[in-house]
Amino acid sequence: xITHHLRTELDEAGLHASFLVRDLHTGHEIGIDPDTExxxxxxxxxxLALATLHRIHQGxxxxxxxxxxxxxxxxxxPPGTGPFGLSKFRHPVTIAIDDxxxxxxxxxxxxxxxxxxxxxxxxxxxxxxxxxxxxxITVRHSIKSLGSTPAERLAPDENxxxxxxxxxxxxxxxxxxxxxxxxxxxxSGSARAHIxxxxxxxxxxxxxxxxxxxxxxxxxxxxxxxxxxxxxTTDASTWASKTGTVLNHRHEIGVVEHENGEAxxxxxxxxxxxxxxxxxxxxxxxxxVARTLRDxxxxx
Numbered sequence: 001x002i003t004h005h006l007r008t009e010l011d012e013a014g015l016h017a018s019f020l021v022r023d024l025h026t027g028h029e030i031g032i033d034p035d036t037e038x039x040x041x042x043x044x045x046x047x048l049a050l051a052t053l054h055r056i057h058q059g060x061x062x063x064x065x066x067x068x069x070x071x072x073x074x075x076x077x078p079p080g081t082g083p084f085g086l087s088k089f090r091h092p093v094t095i096a097i098d099d100x101x102x103x104x105x106x107x108x109x110x111x112x113x114x115x116x117x118x119x120x121x122x123x124x125x126x127x128x129x130x131x132x133x134x135x136x137i138t139v140r141h142s143i144k145s146l147g148s149t150p151a152e153r154l155a156p157d158e159n160x161x162x163x164x165x166x167x168x169x170x171x172x173x174x175x176x177x178x179x180x181x182x183x184x185x186x187x188s189g190s191a192r193a194h195i196x197x198x199x200x201x202x203x204x205x206x207x208x209x210x211x212x213x214x215x216x217x218x219x220x221x222x223x224x225x226x227x228x229x230x231x232x233t234t235d236a237s238t239w240a241s242k243t244g245t246v247l248n249h250r251h252e253i254g255v256v257e258h259e260n261g262e263a264x265x266x267x268x269x270x271x272x273x274x275x276x277x278x279x280x281x282x283x284x285x286x287x288x289v290a291r292t293l294r295d296x297x298x299x300x
Contacts, residue, residue, distance in 0.1 A: 001296055002031050002296050005290050014273035015286050020191040021293040024255070024263040031191060031295050032289075037174055039186035040126050041135070041146060041244035042108045043251055044125075046197065047139055049105045049218055050132070051114050051125040052097070053211045057208035067115055083108030105218040110143050110242065118143035122187075126241055129197075132206045136193025140186065144244050151277075159179040165274035180246050180259035181271075191267035194253045198265040202255055219254065228268060231287035232256040232294075248272040250282065256294070264297070266290050 010032070018038065020031035020142035022157045033275035055061045071089040085107040086093070095103075095112075097119070117125075126139040150162040169177035176182040201219075219240035225233070227250065232239040241254025250270050257263045268286050273281055 002292065003234075004031065006292060007032055010270075010286065010289065011248050013282060015170070015270045015282055015285065016273065017270040017286075017289070018288060019236070019269075019293060020194050020195050020267050022199065022265045022292065023294055023297055024199060024265055024270065027148050028297060028300070029195070029250075030293050032293075034191040034195075034256075034267075035176050036269075037183045037190050038251065038271065039176075039181045039183055039246065039249060040189050040194075040251060041180075041187075041246040042110075042143070042195065042268070043242055043247055043253060044139055044143065045104050045108065045113050045186040046219070046242050046253070047125050047129055047134075047137060047216065048113060048116055048120070049215050050197075050201070050207070050211065051128045052101060053126055054132075055120060056097070057211050060096060061119060064097060067097060067100065067119075068092060068094050069111060069115055071111055076142050086111035087128070101218060102221070104214075105242065106221045106223050108224055110147060110217075111212040113143040132200060134193075134197050134200050135260050137189035137197060138187065140188075145180055149178060149247055151247060159277050160275045163248055163272075163277065166249075167271075167275060169268035169278055174269075178247065183250065186239075191269050193266050194267040194269075198253060198255055198267070202263060202265065205225045216255075222254075226250045227283050228266065228287045228290050229252060229286075231291035232266075234259075250279075252286070257271055263297070264294050266294065 018033045018036045020034035022029040048100050056063050070092045085103040086109050100112045122139045122141050148234035154162055174183040179185045200207055201212045201215050223243050224243045229239050236259045238257050244251040248271050253267045255265050268290050274281055
């Protein structure tokens with residue numbers, strides 16, 4: 001079976017993984033361990049955007065309201081690894097809530113996301129998910145803790161030590177000595193739960209259509225496109241997504257829509273067992289596995 005072959009590829013590459021692909025028209029789906037929970041890192045910025053835009057639609061917030069941001073000193077890694085957006089600014093700025101949404105979702109800007117969480121706290125985001133009948137994603141904390149993992153406390157040339165700790169310090173019950181990777185402490189969810197979120201955004205029932213449309217637009221403008229996007233972006237399709245990365249965890253959720261009307265929701269959550277910050281082969285494999293699952297679903 002195709003999933004057995006793909007699982008072997010993932011195992012050989014040192015990737016623990018959870019995948020799910022769903023046809024948004026028929027509901028048919030195919031996956032690999034889709035109900036396993038992971039700490040979700042920046043994937044939480046999609047529920048954050050949903051909650052913020054819901055409050056704007058309800059009149060509780062005004063997207064034009066300007067917020068003063070004083071960037072905190074950022075811990076940076078090698079070039080190209082982030083942080084991005086306001087997190088790289090050197091001086092205070094004033095920026096509208098609507099623009100914070102763009103930076104948080106499209107650039108995965110942690111400073112912008114933290115400002116949005118100041119307006120709509122994690123417990124409110126979590127409650128609004130339930131009110132919109134989206135279950136299985138838990139929002140426990142804001143985004144700033146993602147910048148205080150062992151990787152930020154060690155020298156850049158010691159990053160492999162942080163990666164090794166991330167790999168070895170987990171428990172069979174999905175707990176972890178690193179809080180950002182412990183599914184009982186961190187923001188968490190499964191591939192299936194994130195597919196339900198995408199289903200609710202692309203085929204809205206409980207979510208107001210205008211709110212869902214704006215979240216979809218933000219995801220379509222996602223500028224981080226090195227993971228699954230190369231396997232789903234063509235002249236005859238669009239790819240709207242959000243990535244999430246912390247230590248050895250690499251995730252992406254998204255929807256590919258084709259000119260012929262087909263639409264597929266895709267979730268890929270992974271934890272690498274290779275103690276390296278940069279793993280382009282793992283990124284490429286994630287895309288290839290997701291594409292193979294989608295192609296198989298189209299053919300049946």
